[in-house]
Amino acid sequence: MMIDPNVNALLAKIPNRYMIVNVAAARAREISQKAEDEELYLDDKPVTLALREIADGKLHIVPKTEEETEEPAAQD
Numbered sequence: 001m002m003i004d005p006n007v008n009a010l011l012a013k014i015p016n017r018y019m020i021v022n023v024a025a026a027r028a029r030e031i032s033q034k035a036e037d038e039e040l041y042l043d044d045k046p047v048t049l050a051l052r053e054i055a056d057g058k059l060h061i062v063p064k065t066e067e068e069t070e071e072p073a074a075q076d
Contacts, residue, residue: 013055024047027049027054028046028047031046032046035064
């Protein structure tokens with residue numbers, strides 16, 4: 001059985017497997033929620049749709065800014 005899209009196609013768009021999993025999971029949740037809210041039937045599973053979007057170049061990694069990655073200072 002061959003995975004579609006294949007891992008090499010995904011790695012060409014997002015440089016590591018961990019990021020692929022995180023991006024695909026987040027997008028799959030969005031797809032699933034939208035389908036539920038709008039009572040849509042999906043031909044494929046949300047994860048498959050998300051992986052295809054990555055392979056097609058429709059999803060991109062947007063790095064957090066330095067301000068977004070800083071933890072808030074503890075207040076006493």
